[in-house]
Amino acid sequence: MNAVTLESADGIPQAVALSERVHWIGALDPNLRTFDIILKTANGTSYNAYIIRGSEGVAIIDTVKEGFAEAFFARLESVADYAEIKVIVLNHLEPDHTGALPELMRRAPQAQLFISQKAQSMLKGLLKQDELSFTPVVTGDSVSLGDRTLQFLHTPYLHWPDTQCTYAPEETMLFSGDVFGCHFCDNRLYNDQVGDFRFSFEYYYAHIMRPFKEYVVRALELIEPLPLKLIAPTHGPILRDRPQRYIQRYRQLSSPALHSEISGHQKTLVIFYISSYGNTRRMAEAIYQGAMQVADVRVSLYDLEGGEVAPFVDLIEETDGLILGTPTINGDAVKPIWDLLSSLTVVNLKGKLGGVFGSYGWTGEGVRLVEDRLRGLKLRVPIPGLRVKLIPTDDEIIECKAFGLELAQELMGIREAKVINFADLT
Amino acid sequence: MAKATITFEDINVTVTVPAGTRIIEVSEKVGSAITYGCREGDCGTCLMKVTEGWNHLSEPSVLEDKILRENMAGKHNRLACQAQVLGGKISVKPV
Numbered sequence: 001m002n003a004v005t006l007e008s009a010d011g012i013p014q015a016v017a018l019s020e021r022v023h024w025i026g027a028l029d030p031n032l033r034t035f036d037i038i039l040k041t042a043n044g045t046s047y048n049a050y051i052i053r054g055s056e057g058v059a060i061i062d063t064v065k066e067g068f069a070e071a072f073f074a075r076l077e078s079v080a081d082y083a084e085i086k087v088i089v090l091n092h093l094e095p096d097h098t099g100a101l102p103e104l105m106r107r108a109p110q111a112q113l114f115i116s117q118k119a120q121s122m123l124k125g126l127l128k129q130d131e132l133s134f135t136p137v138v139t140g141d142s143v144s145l146g147d148r149t150l151q152f153l154h155t156p157y158l159h160w161p162d163t164q165c166t167y168a169p170e171e172t173m174l175f176s177g178d179v180f181g182c183h184f185c186d187n188r189l190y191n192d193q194v195g196d197f198r199f200s201f202e203y204y205y206a207h208i209m210r211p212f213k214e215y216v217v218r219a220l221e222l223i224e225p226l227p228l229k230l231i232a233p234t235h236g237p238i239l240r241d242r243p244q245r246y247i248q249r250y251r252q253l254s255s256p257a258l259h260s261e262i263s264g265h266q267k268t269l270v271i272f273y274i275s276s277y278g279n280t281r282r283m284a285e286a287i288y289q290g291a292m293q294v295a296d297v298r299v300s301l302y303d304l305e306g307g308e309v310a311p312f313v314d315l316i317e318e319t320d321g322l323i324l325g326t327p328t329i330n331g332d333a334v335k336p337i338w339d340l341l342s343s344l345t346v347v348n349l350k351g352k353l354g355g356v357f358g359s360y361g362w363t364g365e366g367v368r369l370v371e372d373r374l375r376g377l378k379l380r381v382p383i384p385g386l387r388v389k390l391i392p393t394d395d396e397i398i399e400c401k402a403f404g405l406e407l408a409q410e411l412m413g414i415r416e417a418k419v420i421n422f423a424d425l426t
Numbered sequence: 427m428a429k430a431t432i433t434f435e436d437i438n439v440t441v442t443v444p445a446g447t448r449i450i451e452v453s454e455k456v457g458s459a460i461t462y463g464c465r466e467g468d469c470g471t472c473l474m475k476v477t478e479g480w481n482h483l484s485e486p487s488v489l490e491d492k493i494l495r496e497n498m499a500g501k502h503n504r505l506a507c508q509a510q511v512l513g514g515k516i517s518v519k520p521v
Contacts, residue, residue: 351459425452
């Protein structure tokens with residue numbers, strides 16, 4: 001296959017043809033090393049934007065980061081006039097794809113803007129303009145460019161609420177936004193020509209898409225049936241060689257690695273603890289025994305000191321209930337607990353059951369602080385945390401068992417109905 | 427002070443509250459699975475289903491109404507961070 005030419009002989013950025021009617025008009029950012037604070041990249045990234053020409057007008061699909069607008073406009077100008085632009089599609093409003101939008105709208109004021117339903121308030125937040133004209137679209141909506149059509153797929157939370165994909169049926173191309181993308185910069189552009197980017201593809205999924213697995217699965221239901229010769233994401237290589245493999249990989253990554261052995265009517269409860277003098281451990285063991293009394297709850301008990309954070313995050317991702325035990329040292333929960341909690345943003349915890357316990361010496365703030373954190377992570381924490389001063393007595397061990405029992409009953413939906421007065425809620 | 431009851435169906439807990447209480451003030455304390463994002467009626471995370479007594483809740487504000495529409499919410503869906511209990515008997519659950 002021929003090498004890709006990104007610039008003319010005199011150094012002016014040129015569009016790259018993906019087909020007779022579709023061109024890449026993005027920009028390369030080889031010097032970027034950290035993206036959005038949380039992501040590393042060893043060779044930079046690309047901001048991919050595309051142009052598609054129909055018999056009745058031209059559409060621009062996504063733009064680039066503001067500082068790279070010059071290359072974007074030069075590439076656009078190499079294949080189209082601004083007056084021809086009928087449609088601008090924004091698959092995702094993050095500034096690395098909308099940085100050049102205000103200037104594009106200024107140069108092509110006649111163009112109609114197509115965004116997802118959920119992008120509307122974000123667009124206003126980004127552009128700070130009250131009088132904005134745009135068309136919100138959902139799955140099933142399309143716009144005609146004459147002999148080319150753009151169909152919209154509602155794929156929210158991949159990885160923002162606003163994200164969508166755009167399909168060009170006559171080209172059998174999917175403009176996927178950040179989906180199937182990665183931070184990888186290579187001027188050879190195509191997946192069959194660039195350096196080995198597999199690690200980058202996996203890393204991007206793990207940090208960007210993993211928290212939204214259930215939405216990935218829903219999006220795949222829309223994407224998998226499409227005839228596809230090419231996937232055009234907004235970052236990284238353009239996937240023209242066997243694009244279906246990347247869709248299959250997303251399907252694999254969104255499914256549990258090793259299927260849990262529990263059956264459909266069972267639920268899982270994982271208890272993690274860390275203990276300096278064995279008191280929080282004794283509480284953990286009693287809570288474990290209490291929870292074990294409830295049928296169909298598969299309970300696991302682990303010492304945080306005995307493992308690395310990453311596999312524990314994998315466990316937590318798939319568990320139905322999570323109980324954390326921490327001592328209080330100097331008025332706070334201990335660092336290994338916070339290290340675990342600060343690593344959980346890559347998984348979806350919404351609606352899981354949470355509980356906290358721990359032994360303390362004189363103040364015992366740790367338990368409350370962790371409860372608040374669990375709520376912040378969108379777990380539900382129905383039973384107030386259990387605290388024991390120093391060594392648990394026999395009565396306190398009984399309390400711990402009851403705490404475990406009640407949490408397990410709550411997990412199975414068999415805790416007794418309760419009527420509480422608002423004033424009694426703490 | 428006028429009283430009302432809110433039942434959180436997902437955990438089978440009923441709370442007696444003073445009129446004017448917002449659902450957000452109660453649901454987290456009892457551990458309902460209604461979850462919150464911005465807590466100020468802007469993100470739609472705390473969308474809930476009102477299964478009984480929806481007319482006992484405060485009318486949605488213009489802002490809440492807009493967020494409900496953007497989230498394609500049904501007639502009896504409300505934002506838990508915005509809805510105030512006016513009286514009577516109300517049942518809610520997460521969507």
